Structure formats: structure tokens, C-alpha cells
Amino acid sequence: MEPSLCCEFLSFLSPETRPDVKSKALDYVLGVSVTPPGRKSLCDLPGLLQTLLDLTSDLSPPVVQDSYRILVNMTSDPCTHLALLDIPTLLPTLISRLCDPQYIYADSVCTALCNLSREADTCRSVLSALKPSGFNQILEMTCSPKYNPAATLDYLGPLLCNLTQLAEGRDFILDRTRCVVQRLLPYTHNQGSVVRRGGIVGTLRNCCFNHRDHAWLLGGEVDLLPFLLLPLAGGEEYTEEETEILLPDLQYLPEDKQRELDPDIRKMLIECLQLLCATPDGRRVLKDGGAYLILRSLDSWETQADVTRACQKVIQVLIGDEPAPGMENLLEVTVPPEVEEKLKLLDEEEEGVLEPNDAS
Numbered sequence: 001m002e003p004s005l006c007c008e009f010l011s012f013l014s015p016e017t018r019p020d021v022k023s024k025a026l027d028y029v030l031g032v033s034v035t036p037p038g039r040k041s042l043c044d045l046p047g048l049l050q051t052l053l054d055l056t057s058d059l060s061p062p063v064v065q066d067s068y069r070i071l072v073n074m075t076s077d078p079c080t081h082l083a084l085l086d087i088p089t090l091l092p093t094l095i096s097r098l099c100d101p102q103y104i105y106a107d108s109v110c111t112a113l114c115n116l117s118r119e120a121d122t123c124r125s126v127l128s129a130l131k132p133s134g135f136n137q138i139l140e141m142t143c144s145p146k147y148n149p150a151a152t153l154d155y156l157g158p159l160l161c162n163l164t165q166l167a168e169g170r171d172f173i174l175d176r177t178r179c180v181v182q183r184l185l186p187y188t189h190n191q192g193s194v195v196r197r198g199g200i201v202g203t204l205r206n207c208c209f210n211h212r213d214h215a216w217l218l219g220g221e222v223d224l225l226p227f228l229l230l231p232l233a234g235g236e237e238y239t240e241e242e243t244e245i246l247l248p249d250l251q252y253l254p255e256d257k258q259r260e261l262d263p264d265i266r267k268m269l270i271e272c273l274q275l276l277c278a279t280p281d282g283r284r285v286l287k288d289g290g291a292y293l294i295l296r297s298l299d300s301w302e303t304q305a306d307v308t309r310a311c312q313k314v315i316q317v318l319i320g321d322e323p324a325p326g327m328e329n330l331l332e333v334t335v336p337p338e339v340e341e342k343l344k345l346l347d348e349e350e351e352g353v354l355e356p357n358d359a360s
Contacts, residue, residue: 013051019060026055026066033073042074043083049074050087056105068108075115081122091116091129099137106151114155117162127163135163135172142200143183145192157187157199164206173203174213181207181217185227188269194262201268204228208275211282218276218285225285226250228272229294231260236297246290263304270295270310277317292318 011017012025029052032038042048052074055067074080084090091113098109117123130138141147142156163169173180187200204224207213217224226249233250235257243251260266273291276282286292295315302308 009045010047010051013055015054015058019058019063022055022058022060022063023066026063026070030066030070030073033070036077036079039074039077039080043080049084053087053090053093056093064105065108068105068112072108072111072115075112078119078122081116081119084116085122085125091126095129095134099134099141101148102150103148104150106148106153107155110151110153110155110159114159114162117159120165123162123166123169127166127169130163132172135169136178138163139173139180139183142196143187145196152193154193154195155199157193157196158202159199161199161202161206164203167210170207170210173207174210174216176216176221181224182222185222185224188227189231189260194265198262198265198268201265201272205268205272205275208272211275211279214276214279215281218282224272225276225289225291228269229289229291232266232269232298233257233294234259234297234301238293242290242293245288246293250290250294259298259301263307266298266302266304267307267310270307270314274310274314274317277314283317287318 009025012021029042032042052067052070056064058064074084094109094113097103098106098113113126117126138156138160141153142160147153164173184200184203187197190197216222226247229250233253235253235255238246260269273286277286292315295311299308299311299315302311
């Protein structure tokens with residue numbers, strides 16, 4: 001758009017413009033924002049992104065609502081993130097509004113921040129803007145489902161998951177003086193929002209990458225294992241000997257006990273177990289706690305191929321021999337590049353990504 005036309009168009013979005021005219025102009029921008037080329041073109045319009053942020057404070061609710069819809073569309077595309085973060089007030093404004101328990105557009109704000117934190121670089125910017133106090137507030141809100149009566153804030157779960165893709169985010173969650181991770185555990189089998197539950201399970205999976213914390217996570221202070229296994233358990237009967245092996249929370253479950261219904265969440269729970277199997281302490285606790293029995297029953301029940309593969313990989317570790325001396329910690333073993341490439345090809349073949357002839 002020519003600079004003169006750009007200025008003319010932005011005038012339709014100025015605070016003094018009639019609400020109906022602003023709404024029509026925003027309707028056009030909203031239509032453009034649904035495609036990648038459209039989002040790129042909007043980033044190239046000088047002043048437009050700042051104007052959109054300003055309009056989220058407009059007196060007209062329809063104008064505010066459409067402005068947020070556009071911002072959510074824009075943040076969904078990583079190609080727009082740098083342009084958006086060039087607005088110095090963007091993150092402080094969004095974070096402040098998200099933490100306001102009376103803000104009626106908090107769900108849109110939460111979605112935009114979740115989108116902005118998906119990529120590692122921009123996630124680092126979000127984490128930096130939050131600071132420890134803001135991060136702590138996010139955790140409080142995540143564990144308080146009725147924090148804002150006007151919003152569900154379900155995307156706090158995925159936001160937390162995104163923040164813990166970074167080591168500093170995981171360190172905050174795993175700080176043993178804060179008692180944070182323990183507060184998240186009940187949500188692994190909470191039957192409320194799938195989005196919130198999936199985000200929290202994803203957060204726990206990210207935390208399991210910190211192998212030096214495995215003993216603490218599986219010990220008495222946190223007792224992570226039953227919270228990972230319970231959603232994967234059904235109402236199967238076990239022999240008396242097998243029941244004695246199972247953790248107390250997994251013994252004598254009712255016949256109508258339902259497993260986690262979402263396959264993506266089941267897969268993430270299994271991935272938590274797989275990561276915990278990387279250390280000797282983790283493998284010992286999983287074996288002693290009867291994880292194999294739960295996974296064996298899950299494997300017989302599971303219908304999703306990718307979840308079945310993940311389940312069988314953990315089973316193989318649990319029933320297999322211990323790694324050779326010097327390789328006990330599987331997360332610290334250096335795999336030669338040629339072996340890593342071969343394993344990758346085998347995984348792709350298994351998943352049907354490659355045709356048999358393509359693997360040669």
C-alpha cells in the first residue's frame with residue numbers, strides 16, 4: 001500500500017473515527033489476517049500493529065473484540081512475532097490485562113501470549129517480560145480455575161507448557177522452595193478443560209527433561225508417578241501378586257474407570273515415563289511401582305498407532321536389561337551421527353512416513 005493510502009486507511013482506525021467506520025475497516029483487516037501473505041502485508045504497513053493494540057482500549061466493545069481477533073490471528077504466525085515484539089508496550093500490556101481478574105477479554109489475551117511463546121526466541125521475550133512475579137502469578141491463575149469469572153483462561157496450560165520449553169522456565173517450576181509442581185499434579189486427571197489439562201501434562205513432560213530432578217520428582221516430596229499412571233489406567237483386574245506391586249493409588253480401581261480420552265495427552269503422559277526411564281533411579285521407581293503392568297494393559301486397549309508405539313518403547317525399557325556401565329543415564333549418552341540418522345529412518349519407516357524403497 002502506498003504511504004498516502006496507508007495514512008488514509010489508518011485514519012479510519014483513529015480514536016476519533018465513528019465506531020461503525022472503525023468496525024468496517026477492522027472487518028477488512030480481519031479478513032486479510034487469516035492468510036500468511038495477508039499477515040505479512042499487515043506487518044509491512046507502518047503503524048498498523050500499534051494501532052491495533054491501541055484499539056484494544058477502544059470504548060466500543062465490537063471494536064475491541066475485532067482488534068483482539070486480529071491480534072490472535074497475527075500471533076498465530078511466527079513470521080509476525082518480531083514485528084509485534086517491536087511494539088515496546090505489547091507484552092507489558094498483555095501481561096497486565098491477563099493478570100487482571102476482571103478483564104473480560106482475558107481469554108483473547110491469553111491465546112495471543114500463548115501463540116507468542118511457541119517459538120523459543122519469542123518465548124524468551126515473554127518470559128523476560130513476565131519476570132518472576134508475573135510467572136508466579138501465571139501459576140497462581142493456572143491453579144485457580146475461577147480466577148476470572150468472565151474468562152476460562154484454559155490457554156494458561158499451553159502457555160505454561162511453552163514457557164517450560166526453556167531451561168529457565170523449567171527451573172522456576174522445579175524450584176524446590178516454591179512448591180509449584182506439586183500444585184499442578186491434580187490436573188493430570190482433572191476432567192475439566194482438555195486444553196488446560198494437556199498444557200499442564202506438557203509442562204510436566206518438559207520438566208522431566210531435567211534428569212537431575214528425577215529422583216526428587218519421583219520421591220516423597222512430589223510423588224509424580226501415580227499422577228502419570230492413573231490417567232493411563234483402566235478398570236482391569238490384576239492378580240493378587242500384581243496388585244501388591246502396584247502403587248496404592250492404582251490398586252482396586254473400579255471396573256468403569258476411564259482412561260484419559262485424549263490420545264495426545266495419553267502420548268505426553270507416556271513420554272513423561274519415557275524421560276523418567278532415562279535415569280537409573282527413574283527406571284527403578286517405575287519398575288517397583290508397577291508401571292509395566294499399567295502400560296501392558298494400556299497397550300492391549302490402545303487404538304492409536306503413535307500412542308501404541310510410544311507405549312511399547314517404554315515397555316521395552318522396563319523389561320529390558322540395564323544399560324552397560326557408563327551409559328546408565330540415557331539422556332547423557334552421545335549417539336554417533338550415523339547411528340542417530342539410522343534410528344531416525346527406522347522411526348519414519350515405522351510411522352509410514354517413507355515408502356519402503358525410499359529408505360535405501
